[in-house]
Amino acid sequence: MSGEEDSGMYYSDDDCGYDAYYNYNMEDCDIDEHDVKDDPEYFSYDTLRVEEVERLLNESVEALSNKLCITPSLAKVVLHTHEWAVLPSAVAYKNNDWIQNLLNPNNQPKMEPIGQKLRCPVCFSPTIQEKFSCLACSHKFCNECWATHFEVQIMQGVSTGISCMAQECGLLAPEDFVLSLLTKVPLREKYQEFAFRDYVKSHPELRFCPGPNCKLVFRSKEPKAKRTICEQCKTTFCFKCGTEYHAPTDCPTIKKWLTKCADDSETANYISAHTKDCPRCHICIEKNGGCNHMQCYNCKHDFCWMCLGDWKSHGSEYYECSRYKENPNIVNESVHAQAREALKKYLHYYERWENHSKSLKLEAETLEKIKSRINAKVMNSSGTWIDWQYLVDAASLLAKCRYTLQYTYPYAYYLEPGPRKELFEYQQAQLEAEIENLSWKIERAETTDRGDLENQIDIAEKRRTTLLKDFLHILFCTLNTHKVDMTKLLGGQIGLEDFIFAHRKGRPKEIEITKTEDSLGLTITDNGAGYAFIKRIKEGSIIDKIDYIQVGDHLEKIDNDSVIGRRHFEVAKMLKEIPLGSTFTLRLVEPIRAGFGNIEARGSQKGKKKGYGSGKETLRFKANGQAQIIEEPDKEMDLGIENINRLLENFMGINDNELATQIWEAAEGKLNTMEFAEAVDSSDLAEFSFTDDMIIELWGAVTDARAGRTRHPS
Known part of the structure; x- marks a missing residue:
């Protein structure tokens, strides 16, 4: 539901969406050196004395x-x-x-x-x-x-x-x-x-630098919860909070998690194993002896510790205690039972957190063993260090991936149930599977094909970076459209044929605003993970008159005061409390449409400049940011877009001329399915992860259009 502050600030509290560390020392690993713009962990900082x-x-x-x-x-x-x-x-x-x-x-x-x-x-x-x-x-x-x-x-x-x-x-x-x-x-x-x-x-x-006896200081003009590595003592830490790097978990969440671990973990197993609720008054009871005949100190009820049945009627049916029975009334359980269920949830995540922490120590030992084996092989003239470097790279990458995986569990523990959590747990499971595959192959490195191992390295790292990109930079998601459409925000229900499009952080911008009216005319919502963004702008309002502010913009700072981590109503209150007549600075971050650039016809306005009004030429903005002037689309292109749109509607439930146009452009100059597939994979269309069958169908739609045929999906 939506509401409006007295100041004219609007906000909505029913919209859910998304968020946003860690690392392993990768001195020996030169894996996947790619553009820093595509690296979700890239962070610019200076080292100062x-x-x-x-x-x-x-x-x-x-x-x-x-x-x-x-x-x-x-x-x-x-x-x-x-x-x-x-x-x-x-x-x-x-x-x-x-x-x-x-x-x-x-x-x-x-x-x-x-x-x-x-x-x-x-x-x-x-x-x-x-x-x-x-x-x-x-x-x-x-x-x-x-x-x-x-x-x-x-x-x-x-x-x-x-x-x-x-x-x-x-x-x-x-x-x-x-x-x-x-x-x-x-x-x-x-x-x-x-x-x-x-x-x-x-x-x-x-x-x-939090490293022991290290006096270096780091500076960043964009202080964020990002990985920082000290060049002097090699300590890796989160710039924002100074603790160990903890992506994808944010700073407040990791602080809560570590505090909870310190408070609960010592007593969790004892409570789980030694306490139950009285079946009559539901008070929590501790078992401190060997006898299963229990008497509640509160209501004096006698019951069996094993089956919680009345001790008087227990009689000859004692064997029933050994049978496992589902509890159909779990939702009606007492407060203590619910507390125990909460403890069970905590233990589930804590055990996995602790397990990966222990595994990391074993991975460090594995890395040293690999280096020792390589050294022995080199000494025996069985190749050079360069020949065996891929094994060191694999072990280093494994530790890096496992470190990321370890810090996904605090994030998942505090994530509210819903589509976002389901998506996160799916990606978490995918990463875990690839990590275990990589670990298995490293343990059998000498019998594993080098190409197979290097392929597994690539897969694991891509799973890791995909998870980080999605959950460090997502502002919000839209359903069945890649456009920044606030009427299509992802809510709680997803159909089997629905498509989710994630919109990530884009270009930051700062605007100076003078509050000339009580109402700024904003509808603010948040994604449930600390990012507030603009859902609506009231027509004729102060904000509506500023061209640079758009629907979907993420509110990052108000007068240099960060609002990341605050709920929408808190941000609305801050804006409401700005005195009338005062000037303040708003720092916003534009959302990136889900993998697509602006593709738009500009022939509607007449003008002298080429491509802006001839009616025969169009200025088209391609997905890679380049612009080109093309002749008015011919029948072949129109038919191709029409064919592709039919496929998209049939297989994905969407009809989108911009998406169809980009697919058509990817096929330009391609002679076969393989070339077309490579073009798709090397563009931002790769985010869709089209299946091989879908690629073949799309290529069929293109070739049919080239032959002048209309394609109807089977």
Whole structure:
């Protein structure tokens, strides 16, 4: 169902859709070196030394300091609390009178006459006022107490979070104030070290290498949950959260999963094996003895532990306990039974997660054994390392695939039941099957044909990348159309003849918008996996007047604040709360239509430019992005598209001139079925995975059209 916020924001909560890490060290593996644009794990980042990071931070400090006419230390405080974004920091500073009054160096409190003694509120010692210091909040304390306060905080690992000692005063102490009162050199150095750590952690584009004793810092202008590999210590981690790379599971989900594993796994087996529900009051009971005659401590009911039958009527039918019986009333079970069912679900995924984790350790041992065997063969003049490199590649790829598979289980555990989960589990099963095939062939590598093994390597890697592409980059899916059609969003029901088209992330774009009306005129929905996107745009609204914003666009950031991971109603609320008359920046990501470019006739408008109005020529945009001017389609092409469309409708339940046209273009210049099949496989038509029979039928439709025949599907 759909609803509308009071601000005029629309959203829908019944649309389901999709989402979005890990890796294995592939130093020895040169498999499938392809275009980075096609690599779902490609991520651009820079490696920085400490001096380079300090220079980068100081540039932002200087920019804000000059802009607001404040000291560099105060600029650091403001930037640190606003994720080092200079413009938002400046806006926050200017729009908040309280902050300006506190941080403005011109508003320092007046000091008492020189020589006058004051009593410190902490140590209660009378001290001359020259030995007192205070922040802009005017809370005065003696310098010795300030120094002790700083020392205690630093020893606890606090630096940028050090605040005024006054009760309920949260004013932060700037760096220059702290350093001016710290006399011990080791403490000063430790404070600066901790402050640098905090600055880097608060900067969204920076990430420390989590490797032991590694001081490198990584920077990416597009911080995402992507694989990052340290060139110095070889540690692989997720850039966004700093933990082990965990694709296709997103950062919040893997955090929940690891927490759950730590909390539940130690007790899961015990609970499963040693507790049952009382058949009368349904309270959970623990079996702590060998006798099967149980008495519920809550309702005093006597029953058999084995069959849960009434102990009084158990009598001579004790053998019934050994029979397995289905429970027809599982949906009516108690809360405890449902909890046990939830535990059973968790154990299902956890056991597989743990099994692949153990298998990875065995794969590492296998890799070392292979290297040892290769070395022995080379020493015995049975080929060179180059001759046997494919075995190392295979073992490395196997570990890489198994690592991916391991992290599919947390994702599947939290995925809501429905078409998306069914699709994911299908691809998960396909990947698992190919991994086991590859593992079996590697174990028998010396008797396995090299070509067969290399073919299996290729298949396994394609299964892996396909799963990652689909579930790292999918925004939403449409049913029976590859167009960005919000009326065809994939819901909960799929027929046997339905076709699903996945729309992935495309080009990002940023638009500055001034909120001149309460209502922006957006209908926002989400895909159930943290991606909110535009479902409808109200005609005549603010958004409708901006050509660059289209239906299907994914909302990524609002004023540099990421909305990934938020539900549609949360995003709607954020937009609603933007003050009327203010200007904000919206970062959007265009969806890619499911594998197809714009194919559209442009002859309807008259004009002088060739291809835009002659009526005999058409500017056609091909799927590869190129454009060409072609003569008005002849009868052969019309007949071919008509024949192909009949086949598509008969076999796939869709009628789409753009798809039929692309298939016709793939057949241009081809002389036989094999050439046509290769052309299809090398284009984005390959996403359809047409069967051999379908390829033959399509080629028949093409050849019939060339001969002037109309083809009717059998």
